[in-house]
Amino acid sequence: MEQQVQSLNKWLLLFWAAIVGLTFYSSTKPKAISDTWVATTDPDLVYMNGYLYYKKQAYTGWLFENFDNGNRAKEIPYYGGKMEGIMKTWYANQQPEQERLFVSGEKQGIHKGWWPNGNPKFEYHFVDDEHEGAAKEWFTNNKLYREFNYKNGHEQGRQQMWWDDGTVRANYVVKDNRQYGLIGRKLCKNIYKK
Numbered sequence: 001m002e003q004q005v006q007s008l009n010k011w012l013l014l015f016w017a018a019i020v021g022l023t024f025y026s027s028t029k030p031k032a033i034s035d036t037w038v039a040t041t042d043p044d045l046v047y048m049n050g051y052l053y054y055k056k057q058a059y060t061g062w063l064f065e066n067f068d069n070g071n072r073a074k075e076i077p078y079y080g081g082k083m084e085g086i087m088k089t090w091y092a093n094q095q096p097e098q099e100r101l102f103v104s105g106e107k108q109g110i111h112k113g114w115w116p117n118g119n120p121k122f123e124y125h126f127v128d129d130e131h132e133g134a135a136k137e138w139f140t141n142n143k144l145y146r147e148f149n150y151k152n153g154h155e156q157g158r159q160q161m162w163w164d165d166g167t168v169r170a171n172y173v174v175k176d177n178r179q180y181g182l183i184g185r186k187l188c189k190n191i192y193k194k
Helices: 003-028
Strands: 037-039 045-047 052-053 061-066 072-080 086-090 096-103 104-115 119-129 135-139 144-152 157-164 168-173 178-182
Touching: none
Parallel strands: 037 061
Antiparallel strands: 045 052, 061 072, 072 086, 086 096, 096 104, 104 119, 119 135, 135 144, 144 157, 157 168, 168 178
16 A cells, blocks of 8 residues: 555656646747748837837737848747747848847847857856856857856856956856955055045
8 A cells, every 4th residue: 555655656746747847848938930020120010018019919920130231130039029939130241140039028048149250259048037057258269258157147156257368357256145256346546545
């Protein structure tokens, strides 16, 4: 009997974990966007109270923008007036500039950007519109500019920044909302104190 109870408890635990997992997945998975395309310059587009409207209806479809040469500059998916899916931008030479994921208008997942030469510019991680985990930025020469760590949108743990020559600009740890170490600020002199 005891073995049957343990087996039943395991199945209940697995069932509960599956329900929680599916709920999280369905709430963070982008919705299917219709194949409607509208230019960002269309006068019927209105942004109001956090929603994008097209012809007085919450917009579902794609916004786009092109360069003068006809190449695509930007594609932004919307569902029910909110950004939904992967927003992409390009440089004039069609080199990718950035990719950002939105779910119900909130930043989610990995957001990446590149310099015109193709080197990485940034990589951020978001959960529910807040920074979560590592946030990295690079100089155009592919040297790391900064690597910060976040938890629930706030700096947490090791934070590092460098000058373009590779020397340390800041190197500190954030614990319990307090910074410990070299934070990269200049000391100010009081010009009135003699």
